[in-house]
Amino acid sequence: MTNRPERIESATRRTLLKSVALAAVVPAAAGLLGGPLAGSATAAEPDPLPDYAPVPAASVGPALNTDGYYVSRIQGNLYWVTDSFYQAMFLTTREGVVLVDAPPTIGRNLLRAITEVTRANGMPNRVTHLIYSHSHADHIGASVIFGKDVVRIGHTETRRLLLLDRDPNRPAPTETFEDRYVLKVGGERLELAHHGPNHSPDNIFVYAPAQRTLMVVDVLYPGWVPFKNLAVSQDIPAWVKAHDVAMAYPWQTLVGGHLGRLGVRADGDIQKQYMADLDAAVRNASATVDPTPYFEKYGPSGNAWAIFKAYLDAVARQAAEPVTAKYAGLLAAADVFTFDNAFALLESHRIDGGLLGPFGIHP
Structure with missing residues (x-):
């Protein structure tokens, strides 16, 4: 990992560029299809965008920096980084950095965040281990930027799914497990567990016991209702049961994988009530x-x-x-x-x- 990662546009600028590109692509695609679909209006006005209720202040996370991310210590050598849409977690050790997930919307800002933290604390900044919470591209689609030498860890089902997907941005895990896996690196410890399918068949729980922090993705959404269609989960009954599994861990801090803030136990309680x-x-x-x-x-x-x-x-x-x-x-x-x-x-x-x-x- 370089100490001076290339700069990329802010999240706001990226969103704007995507919108402009989409505006150009849609008319072109219509032309390729021979014009408007049969029976559609030729000059239909777009539907007005709906108005939604304001986001409660308690649901809003910390402000992002000029590069479009926020990084902060959770406890000890454990940190989290967000772009207000997605989250990752990393553990600094005397032997290198252990990263959990690599969301593409954060992308190379992961490198910046890790460099910012390790420089300030005089720790090695090379990512030696990368843990996959599950196989979905929106959470690990930037894992390719960490190169071939990183040890990639995930559930056996994650490896099977990624080998099927053949996505060059998501290399398959090199180390896998079925039920439980304890990772010890440079005096730090993470406990990985698979409690059965929930959001996806391979979604795992990552617990940092010394920091009393749990990372489980696409199950609990601190301050927010769950994403559309109950997090587009593949097994709804198991996803509902995963709430109890998560709350059975003795965590004080939750990294949920989405949105802009960390969770506390009251967030789990209110989602269960919802x-x-x-x-x-x-x-x-x-x-x-x-x-x-x-x-x-x-x-x-x-x-x-x-x-x-x-x-x-x-x-x-x-x-x-x-x-x-x-x-x-x-x-x-x-x-x-x-x-x-x-x-x-x-x-x-x-x-x-x-x-x-x-x-x-x-x-």
């Missing part, structure tokens, strides 16, 4: 929304998908309303993703739990 309220609301809506109008409207035409969509959307909407109202001003983006989260939980109840409602066993 999920309990959402579950109750989904079950109530499933029992009370009358499916008759949707069958009457779309049944005669044989449009089965219209029946499903209209009915399931109605159930999710009814479930989301009281939960959104309760957590508005308490959890950021309650009005952004609660409907999507209600829909995802409803689908899980139908598919995983057998709560089929009007689509159950025909009398």
Whole structure:
């Protein structure tokens, strides 16, 4: 790792450039497809962007520096870095740096953050070990910048998935484990554990016992509601159970992998309550929304998908309303993703739990 990584644009500038590029690409793509899609308006005005509730002050993280990142000590030799969208964690040791995740939105700012910290403390700045929380590109897509000599550690399923993906930016782990793995480097210790699938089949828990800090990604979202569709998790029941697994660790500080601030135990408690309220609301809506109008409207035409969509959307909407109202001003983006989260939980109840409602066993 170089001590003077090349400079890159700030997060704001990168976002602006992407927007400009997208504006240029969309018309060009339409031309390649032979113009507007059949049946579409030729000069349709774009839908106005929706307005959302302000982000509560307690949900906002620290301000970024001019390079577009923030780095700070958690405790002892353990640090975290964020760009307000994603987070990584690193441990400085007398033998080198252990990094957990390499989100591409932070990218080479990871090098800057590590250099900033190690220079100030007279520690080696070379990353010797890189731990993958799971295989998803949005969390480890910048791992390539640490070169071929770094020891990459992940779950066996992470290695299998990355070998299938064949993404040059995400080299597969060189060291793997099934259930538990203890990493000791330069007098420091990290405990890795796989408690079964949750957000993804391979998502692991990384615990720093000396610093009482847990990093688990895409499960708990301090200060915010979970991302769309319950973090687009592949196993919703296991993802819900992962909340209890996380809270069973004796952590004081949580690195959740997303957004701009660290978590405390109260954040875990409130997300568990959010999920309990959402579950109750989904079950109530499933029992009370009358499916008759949707069958009457779309049944005669044989449009089965219209029946499903209209009915399931109605159930999710009814479930989301009281939960959104309760957590508005308490959890950021309650009005952004609660409907999507209600829909995802409803689908899980139908598919995983057998709560089929009007689509159950025909009398």
